[in-house]
Amino acid sequence: MSRSVLLLPGDGIGPEIVAEAEKVLHKVNEKFSLGLSFESALVGGAAIDAEDTPLPADTLDKARKADAILLGAVGGPKWDSLPMAKRPEKGLLGLRSNLELFANLRPAILYPQLASASSLKPEVVSGLDILIVRELTGGIYFGQPRGVRQLESGERQGYNTYQYTESEIRRIGRVAFEAAQQRGKKLCSVDKANVLEVTVLWREIMEELKSEYPDVELSHMYVDNAAMQLVKAPKQFDVIVTGNMFGDILSDEAAMLTGSIGMLPSASLNSEKQGMYEPCHGSAPDIAGQGVANPLATIISAAMMLRYSLNEDDAAAAIEAAVSKVLDQGLRTADIMSEGGKKVSTREMGEAVLSAL
């Protein structure tokens, strides 16, 4: 049985960090005889430059056939003035939606070796381990109608639609309840049910699911309060489940609590557990091409891919152990550098993980 992995380097620092993750994947492929084959394709700005579209048909085709996808990042100022439909982000959104990758898992974990990188007090974040489950193929990101229209008064009005069906809510709810069962058995559903009807339905369906997971303690929180509580006492959370837009905001906020977003992976899964894996951080155009980006979030995303989509727990664990080892050795890219650390480049960090393997 040969399984295929699609590499999508994308834009900005994407190619640099995916290159390091690729080496790591090749190494474990050999060492653990995983029988993985690799392909790559263009997406985002890179695809716009080469083929005038952020998601070429060939890329989508390869993505559909792949057992798993590893993505770098997309976007950058170069393409910022393009019309919405032609922007790099549409490549990413198109992959999510065409592959129905509705379940976005974003862990916010504090690496003990990097505790000092956080802007929060150590006692507030030490041992932090939250999982944010974000709905990824619905909500206001994909709702219709949308656009900019001319009103009778002559002025323009922009509009978007925030919508969820019962079944969309139910399937992401199940993923979140199941994740909570595997972890601390606490699930907090975040909504704005005191103002938005769509989230009244969200809350109702979450409540309905509760009886199927009697071992999980379900709570509800308004999104404004959740944004506050993450700052005040983040360790109160185990698993958080929320919609696409709120999840975008809260997962980035939660990631930054650790101070080392260059370390955080994410997984986007569909109902067949096919998945796209990517670092939580973006394409960082300001440091692209300089060889200073942190490849670890992408390398850890590759480990997550082995575990969730390819069922290769041993290989995943080996990568994670190697990452932990290089951190113990004091190796640090610029973003996580602190006193006493040994500053390394993107490539040096990748090589260090390879030797640790």
Next chain:
Amino acid sequence: MSRSVLLLPGDGIGPEIVAEAEKVLHKVNEKFSLGLSFESALVGGAAIDAEDTPLPADTLDKARKADAILLGAVGGPKWDSLPMAKRPEKGLLGLRSNLELFANLRPAILYPQLASASSLKPEVVSGLDILIVRELTGGIYFGQPRGVRQLESGERQGYNTYQYTESEIRRIGRVAFEAAQQRGKKLCSVDKANVLEVTVLWREIMEELKSEYPDVELSHMYVDNAAMQLVKAPKQFDVIVTGNMFGDILSDEAAMLTGSIGMLPSASLNSEKQGMYEPCHGSAPDIAGQGVANPLATIISAAMMLRYSLNEDDAAAAIEAAVSKVLDQGLRTADIMSEGGKKVSTREMGEAVLSAL
């Protein structure tokens, strides 16, 4: 000339904290011969209990006639299962919308005396002074259509509409640019223009306004990044302007950076500078009626009211100085209590401000 102030205690801790602010207002009214007259009315859950509606006609009428309004807070679990249209929050939203209080000003200021209350490291937040300008009468809070509908498939779908017209964006943009001119001359507009069309228009209008305020440096940031940057390096911000929903989330996050949300006021103004003033925190039903709530955010809101809607800078400054003095004296309600402080009740804190005046 007599000017009238409407007091709306509301729910939960609302009545307790407004009572203390009222005493303070009476005192400055006398001391500075302000000629203020006072009325009160019901809103939120209290109004539902008494008159079966969260915003009685009499309350709205008094609010329209008042020169300024001081509100406690609304909402609580008692009314959480009511249908959307009958919830306490509709009282608040109805006031905002009927009085066209489109400009919500939410300062996030770290009181030096309370620096240790923050969950962030002192060097990250010391001297923090951000102003969030949130659009308050448009966006997804008020967009139509909205509701829960039955699809042909038989399942239900919840939906809301996020919309802004050019003129709605322009008027809040002006308030923000003007505020920035009075402060550090830096304005950051927060949107999600890489995904949402309505915020593409938002960004365009903000850019358009720029030429009218050449002394202000305008930047744009995606909302997910803003949620991160507030945690990472909040002092990079001076004034932030954003829509209703993003403003709800980011202003609460920013408030919590200070660790003392019990200290933060807010103002909601219309184009005549008529305004409603309220603490940033909510109705805190868990501690209602116990006399332990912090009245200072409401008292500082009263000062803000004197300054912005009643043009009484001296009286406002006197209140602010009195608050600073009681903090210097070490008086602390439970929420801001720390080692070495003198713990006081709601009433004791109010009395202390009175004597400091």
